[in-house]
Amino acid sequence: MKNIPQVNLGIVAVSRDCFPMELSTNRRKAVVKAFTEKGGSIYECPTTVENELHMRKALGEVKEAGCNALVVFLGNFGPETEETLLAKEFGGPVMFVAAAEEAGDKLINGRGDAYCGMLNASYNLGLRNVKAYIPEYPVGTACEVADMIFDFVPVARAIIGLSKLKIITFGPRPRDFLACNAPIKQLFNLGVEIAENSELDLFASYNEHAGDPRIPEVIADMEKELGEGNKMPGILPKLAQYELTLLDWAEAQKGSREYIAFANKCWPAFQTQFGFVPCYVNSRLTARGIPVSCEVDIYGALSEFIGTCVSDDIVTLLDINNTVPADMYESEIKDKYNYTHKDTFMGFHCGNTASAKLSSCSMKYQLIMHRGLEPDKEPDITRGTLEGDIVPGDITFFRLQSNADAELTAYVAQGEVLPVATRSFGAIGIFAIPEMGRFFRHVLVEKQYPHHGAVAFGHFGKALYSIFNMLGVKDIGYNQPKGVPYPTENPFA
Incomplete structure (x- = not known):
């Protein structure tokens, strides 16, 4: 099929400044590992976005890597302003997904509250008139998020294709x-x-x-x-x-x-x-x-x-x-x-x-x-x-x-x-x-x-x-x- 686009995925983790950044970064790494082990290919953006300068840096990195579809991953609550600006300025199909909590003994310093963060992300996407892909249940473990990304690929391929048809x-x-x-x-x-x-x-x-x-x-x-x-x-x-x-x-x-x-x-x-x-x-x-x-x-x-x-x-x-x-x-x-x-x-x-x-x-x-x-x-x-x-x-x-x-x-x-x-x-x-x-x-x-x-x-x-x-x-x-x-x-x- 030469008349349809190839999807070049990228993933960017975002982090609220009152949560540990490494929590979101480590969860992103786990998602990439799970996705790759299942046969997927994805560019892992090294910059975790906490503020607008991070957002600019991450945007440049995914663009330079040739990404035409993007996963915005809420490894913790996430900064709604920066994450939705990233989606708006990326210019291609964007998926929003959030991390589930891992274990009952990690709910003090290891709790990310990304379930809550998805609500704020959704509201701010609406404020900026950004239509993002959000899975039916957009919160999961690393393996579950990897499966959601696979579901996103054909959707992204069609959206990219229409923009160039x-x-x-x-x-x-x-x-x-x-x-x-x-x-x-x-x-x-x-x-x-x-x-x-x-x-x-x-x-x-x-x-x-x-x-x-x-x-x-x-x-x-x-x-x-x-x-x-x-x-x-x-x-x-x-x-x-x-x-x-x-x-x-x-x-x-x-x-x-x-x-x-x-x-x-x-x-x-x-x-x-x-x-x-x-x-x-x-x-x-x-x-x-x-x-x-x-x-x-x-x-x-x-x-x-x-x-x-x-x-x-x-x-x-x-x-x-x-x-x-x-x-x-x-x-x-x-x-x-x-x-x-x-x-x-x-x-x-x-x-x-x-x-x-x-x-x-x-x-x-x-x-x-x-x-x-x-x-x-x-x-x-x-x-x-x-x-x-x-x-x-x-x-x-x-x-x-x-x-x-x-x-x-x-x-x-x-x-x-x-x-x-x-x-x-x-x-x-x-x-x-x-x-x-x-x-x-x-x-x-x-x-x-x-x-x-x-x-x-x-x-x-x-x-x-x-x-x-x-x-x-x-x-x-x-x-x-x-x-x-x-x-x-x-x-x-």
């Missing part, structure tokens, strides 16, 4: 896809840049890549990836030309930004002009950590990028698409898995999911587009989808969205892809999320989310929820368990 778009959304057209102001509030382009710009660049000497090399790589699934080899030259077009555009237009995501027009005029469906290429770029969302879904691309940072793995974007037929549920899911019929649904897209996340894959044509664009003909301009059932296993379905009122909203739901054949087309899987029926109605429908959801392969709800919280999202929906009603849920239903 550019989303490149091509073309307006397709007709009747208003749901993919969200206000972009919140992108700028998040620190994300956007570069919007016409389909004609893309088409002109694509034509300029005709005969590119790199095309045979890309075709060979596609053939290797597809293997026996290379059912339509004649379309590969065009797809290779398109892949090089996007990669060159990203490199040329990256500008001052370090990371790129695409939100591209993919139908219906795309097929008649370019002569293929771009899904397979989209899947290959996403496999490299460069998300490409369909239908100019800008916030879909944003969500995919966040998921890539959090999981350090391939993600995909799917329609929350259709119900599982009752006969399939009865014969293949009921009594085999602990899910009701309404907990299940099918997630689908034309063919944009990377081959590594499909149980098997084949190059196909897009059936729905074929019906409309070239009916009663052998597929030609609708070739280019990568089809197959999505690999079974844990997933997280999520999305960050700007709603119609330009307010950031988000949802997160953990579940799994079941090892049940879909019997359908496209990149598709049978998903199961506890209480999905209620979640669908009272979060997705009630809060007016679009049909696209990002999918990370694993359970990452904890990190995603923390990220959305740090980004200032006030409305974060999730699949509430049975017995916990949604505000809009009819108590008489």
Whole structure:
């Protein structure tokens, strides 16, 4: 994953001037030792901060060490002014965590009162408008704090990535896809840049890549990836030309930004002009950590990028698409898995999911587009989808969205892809999320989310929820368990 940042952690201990500084320093050393023994890497700032001069010195040390994420460790009560100034001036994601007391025979000269100090730190962070990462229970032993720091890493990676991200778009959304057209102001509030382009710009660049000497090399790589699934080899030259077009555009237009995501027009005029469906290429770029969302879904691309940072793995974007037929549920899911019929649904897209996340894959044509664009003909301009059932296993379905009122909203739901054949087309899987029926109605429908959801392969709800919280999202929906009603849920239903 070259398109996401590397987190370079630093840790600074802070000390209230009426507490022994060595108490905080020694506790910091214990945390670093525990974190390192668990496989982590962290710069241990030698300066323990007690006053503003210490704060300046520590800030310079972590900057010189190349730290882009910081742990502020309250080894004792801590100086709320200096520790929050440090967080404000650091300029990157900051975690606040505090030390637990070690033993009952150390509660005279060895007591740090960091539990109390966290309260003052929190209040002063609010006064300075600093949004820091604070664990669910932000006080612990050295080993517990080390585990909390590991939880912080994917959160920090996403926050850093967003601050250096550019989303490149091509073309307006397709007709009747208003749901993919969200206000972009919140992108700028998040620190994300956007570069919007016409389909004609893309088409002109694509034509300029005709005969590119790199095309045979890309075709060979596609053939290797597809293997026996290379059912339509004649379309590969065009797809290779398109892949090089996007990669060159990203490199040329990256500008001052370090990371790129695409939100591209993919139908219906795309097929008649370019002569293929771009899904397979989209899947290959996403496999490299460069998300490409369909239908100019800008916030879909944003969500995919966040998921890539959090999981350090391939993600995909799917329609929350259709119900599982009752006969399939009865014969293949009921009594085999602990899910009701309404907990299940099918997630689908034309063919944009990377081959590594499909149980098997084949190059196909897009059936729905074929019906409309070239009916009663052998597929030609609708070739280019990568089809197959999505690999079974844990997933997280999520999305960050700007709603119609330009307010950031988000949802997160953990579940799994079941090892049940879909019997359908496209990149598709049978998903199961506890209480999905209620979640669908009272979060997705009630809060007016679009049909696209990002999918990370694993359970990452904890990190995603923390990220959305740090980004200032006030409305974060999730699949509430049975017995916990949604505000809009009819108590008489």
